[in-house]
Amino acid sequence: MKTIILRAHHSFALERFRSIIMLGSMKDNNLSQQKDPLAGKIIYVLVMTVLVQFLYPISVSDSPFVLIAYQIFYISLFVAGIYLVSSNKRTMWLLIIATVSWLIVGSTYAFRPDLIWANFMVYIFLIIFQSALIVVLVQFIFRTKSVNRDVLLAAITVYLLFGAVFVSVYGIIETLTWFPDQTTHAFVDAFNESSDVQFPWQTFVYYSYATLTTLGYGDVLPLTFWARSAATFEAVVGVLYTAVIVARLIGLYAAREVEEEIAAGSDSY
Numbered sequence: 001m002k003t004i005i006l007r008a009h010h011s012f013a014l015e016r017f018r019s020i021i022m023l024g025s026m027k028d029n030n031l032s033q034q035k036d037p038l039a040g041k042i043i044y045v046l047v048m049t050v051l052v053q054f055l056y057p058i059s060v061s062d063s064p065f066v067l068i069a070y071q072i073f074y075i076s077l078f079v080a081g082i083y084l085v086s087s088n089k090r091t092m093w094l095l096i097i098a099t100v101s102w103l104i105v106g107s108t109y110a111f112r113p114d115l116i117w118a119n120f121m122v123y124i125f126l127i128i129f130q131s132a133l134i135v136v137l138v139q140f141i142f143r144t145k146s147v148n149r150d151v152l153l154a155a156i157t158v159y160l161l162f163g164a165v166f167v168s169v170y171g172i173i174e175t176l177t178w179f180p181d182q183t184t185h186a187f188v189d190a191f192n193e194s195s196d197v198q199f200p201w202q203t204f205v206y207y208s209y210a211t212l213t214t215l216g217y218g219d220v221l222p223l224t225f226w227a228r229s230a231a232t233f234e235a236v237v238g239v240l241y242t243a244v245i246v247a248r249l250i251g252l253y254a255a256r257e258v259e260e261e262i263a264a265g266s267d268s269y
Contacts (some may be wrong), residue, residue, distance in 0.1 A: 013138040027157050037087035046157040048077040067110040073118045098129040123168035130165045155245050163212045166234045170204040186227040190219040
């Protein structure tokens with residue numbers, strides 16, 4: 001008699017546990033079925049980030065009109081970013097202000113490259129814009145309950161944006177180092193040893209992604225302590241981000257498989 005009672009109690013507890021798991025799974029499914037405001041928009045930011053970051057050689061020109069043309073091309077990334085966060089009014093207005101400010105100081109620097117403050121502020125507004133996008137996308141990655149196309153695209157976009165942010169960080173370090181006497185550089189390029197001109201930002205794009213991926217050809221080297229510190233930090237970020245995001249994606253995939261197995265077991269029971 002006791003054995004029958006214990007078995008019944010065990011069956012009831014097991015069924016109750018499965019019901020709780022199923023209820024939680026149904027809630028997660030309902031939440032995942034509710035379309036996220038970022039869903040379907042991330043692809044635009046990724047495409048424009050790839051184009052802007054890897055087609056930068058077209059900007060190598062002394063003509064201010066070519067630089068402005070590249071700025072117009074860059075605007076597409078800003079538009080895609082603003083569209084991405086359009087559901088969050090506060091973040092959207094932050095990006096709009098950063099975009100307008102970048103356009104003003106960027107156009108000023110295109111015609112007056114001797115204005116150090118304009119060059120400095122271009123980097124600042126880029127950092128604000130790109131960092132805001134990183135925060136939005138990382139929050140999206142960690143609030144989703146399953147692996148889908150948007151999550152993968154967001155993970156790739158964040159990685160590329162990290163490289164873009166450090167382009168501006170290196171630019172700021174170089175500007176602050178070179179400005180006082182206009183002969184000292186924070187970085188050295190084995191193929192461009194001229195010290196009478198400021199280090200081109202295009203080289204920082206190459207150097208940033210070589211550092212982020214820990215590739216490090218060694219043709220561009222940081223000279224000052226601040227430059228070396230920034231390069232070290234970017235390399236650490238690149239490695240840690242890859243490890244964390246891979247763990248997150250595997251965890252989401254594994255959790256989905258467990259839920260499916262529990263659901264299948266409950267149906268068969």
